[in-house]
Amino acid sequence: MSASRSGSRVGVWLIGARGSVATTVVAGCAAVSAGLHPPTGMVTETAAFTDSGLPALPSLVFGGHDTVDCPLPKRAEELAAGGVLPPGLPTAVESELAAADREIRPGGPLPGDTRDEPALIASFTHDIQDFVRRHDLTRAVVVNVASTEPASTGAALPPSSLYAAAALRAGCPYVNFTPSTGLHHPELAALAAESALPYAGRDGKTGQTLLRAALAPMFTQRALAVRAWSGTNLLGGGDGAALADPEAAAAKNAGKERVLADTLGTPPEGEVHIDDVPALGDWKTAWDHIAFDGFLGTRMILQTIWQGCDSALAAPLILDLARLTARAHERGLSGPLSALGFYFKDPVGSGPAALADQYAELVRFGDVLRGGEGEGR
Numbered sequence: 001m002s003a004s005r006s007g008s009r010v011g012v013w014l015i016g017a018r019g020s021v022a023t024t025v026v027a028g029c030a031a032v033s034a035g036l037h038p039p040t041g042m043v044t045e046t047a048a049f050t051d052s053g054l055p056a057l058p059s060l061v062f063g064g065h066d067t068v069d070c071p072l073p074k075r076a077e078e079l080a081a082g083g084v085l086p087p088g089l090p091t092a093v094e095s096e097l098a099a100a101d102r103e104i105r106p107g108g109p110l111p112g113d114t115r116d117e118p119a120l121i122a123s124f125t126h127d128i129q130d131f132v133r134r135h136d137l138t139r140a141v142v143v144n145v146a147s148t149e150p151a152s153t154g155a156a157l158p159p160s161s162l163y164a165a166a167a168l169r170a171g172c173p174y175v176n177f178t179p180s181t182g183l184h185h186p187e188l189a190a191l192a193a194e195s196a197l198p199y200a201g202r203d204g205k206t207g208q209t210l211l212r213a214a215l216a217p218m219f220t221q222r223a224l225a226v227r228a229w230s231g232t233n234l235l236g237g238g239d240g241a242a243l244a245d246p247e248a249a250a251a252k253n254a255g256k257e258r259v260l261a262d263t264l265g266t267p268p269e270g271e272v273h274i275d276d277v278p279a280l281g282d283w284k285t286a287w288d289h290i291a292f293d294g295f296l297g298t299r300m301i302l303q304t305i306w307q308g309c310d311s312a313l314a315a316p317l318i319l320d321l322a323r324l325t326a327r328a329h330e331r332g333l334s335g336p337l338s339a340l341g342f343y344f345k346d347p348v349g350s351g352p353a354a355l356a357d358q359y360a361e362l363v364r365f366g367d368v369l370r371g372g373e374g375e376g377r
């Protein structure tokens, strides 16, 4: 029986639980559950997923780890002041924000932390298991929405991988919404295989890359030759500050460029740049400049400007992913959920790269979750 039908509750354990995206997820889930706002941007609320057995939004229970201690209701007030959340929403859903706030545990490594890797993994695992037990949850999905880390080198596990290991130890499906290493560490390959848990990632496709995944196939299908594809992003907020570090930005840009290489066949000339503009807060402007050749080599240019609110774009996708992954776990699916490539810049497993093909695959996955054609992997 599905979680929605049985009335059982499903945990969503957010790594980076006090960040902009996480706060918007908690506030947004409460607002939609209470009927205060429609589920705009949630693909799982569309007709294609009716009867897929996904856990109902009011059945989701939130908790997580973070390394800062700003209370969630205060964080939500800050987001409302910046125009990310509607004015009045933090007050309307204050009890849900406070309930999630009580379930946030100190993450790590904290400044001066003397715990070694096994001790940190054990501590994170304990926090997740304790959350599941105290709330009598049927299952919990761990979702990484913490600050982007620099690309990892060497054998040491970066924080995102410590959390991913803890998720597997705790028996939880895992979703990496960031470009950080997470489960992509060689040390974790055996643990992931043994765990027989479903997992998905990485790096949510919410703005510039979403547009690229939709537009690049158009050039290929019309037999137009893309000569160069260049992009610039201006953003502020915590993500903008984290991506001001060139190594963190490199991890992000690799995913954006992969989408073009996969959809066009070869990587075009051109680079992606990310500039931190603190005054923009959570609002992002992404400019793409595409130089292409038409018939007889005629040179042409397409330019696009995307102006989005990062957390409002990401939050409905996190809710979708938590529900889809929880249901996949309930159905006994395991390993990389390549059918969720629609949501990611750098999807796990092998799947199509063009957005329309990824959407078709996601809809088929909804059927698998329902128990229809194509079940089993």
Ligand SMILES: NC(=O)c1ccc[n+]([C@@H]2O[C@H](COP(=O)([O-])OP(=O)(O)OC[C@H]3O[C@@H](n4cnc5c(N)ncnc54)[C@H](O)[C@@H]3O)[C@@H](O)[C@H]2O)c1
Pocket: 015, 016, 017, 018, 019, 020, 021, 022, 065, 066, 067, 068, 107, 108, 109, 145, 146, 147, 148, 149, 159, 177, 178, 179, 203, 204, 205, 206, 207, 237, 238, 239, 242, 309, 310, 311, 313, 314
């Ligand atoms: N549209 C989008 O918003 C979008 C799209 C794709 C990916 N992402 C990724 O989602 C992540 C979150 O974005 P955001 O805007 O909420 O950023 P944010 O800076 O507002 O929040 C990140 C949170 O992670 C916490 N954190 C940092 N290190 C931690 C650790 N070791 N353990 C636990 N918590 C830790 C920070 O304290 C902070 O509260 C980023 O990695 C971003 O790249 C966002």
